[in-house]
Amino acid sequence: MPAVTGRGGRRRRTISEINMVPFIDVMLVLLIIFMVSAPLITTGLVDLPTVGKSKQRPEHVIEVVVAGDEALRVRVDGQDPAPVPLRQLAARVRDLQAGSAEVPVVISADRQVKYEAVVRVMDTLQRAGVLRVGLAVKSSGG
Secondary structure, eight states: OOOOOOOSSOOOOOOOOOOOOOHHHHHHHHHHHHHHHGGEEEEEEOOOOOOOOOOSSSSOOOEEEEEETTOOOEEEOOOOOOOHHHHHHHHHHHHHTOOOOOOOEEEEETTOOOHHHHHHHHHHHHHOOOOOOOOOOOOTTT
């Protein structure tokens, strides 16, 4: 018995091709929907903090300078920085604070320094109990 027979008793071949027309129609409808809805989507805006000017600078400031080669130096009140290794940094800063936790510590880093090195310095100071640790920034005016 033949697989498929027609009226005249002749065999018909089955078509094994995929009809692409419905697929193309669906894709065109989706394309139109996305093209219409894309301009309506609002982009998320990030409100970044700005750096303002301080009313008055503290009279006693400890500055930790991270150089381009990740070498650390401690500068007190604008004097020449003294080199210090990371393992001794916390003890040196605590000595310079002389028991007063209100003395701010500012970290200044070169632009080429890896972020990881700055975070390592901040982590070392915070683990040692230094409360006021900040980052020095370059003002946009100069």
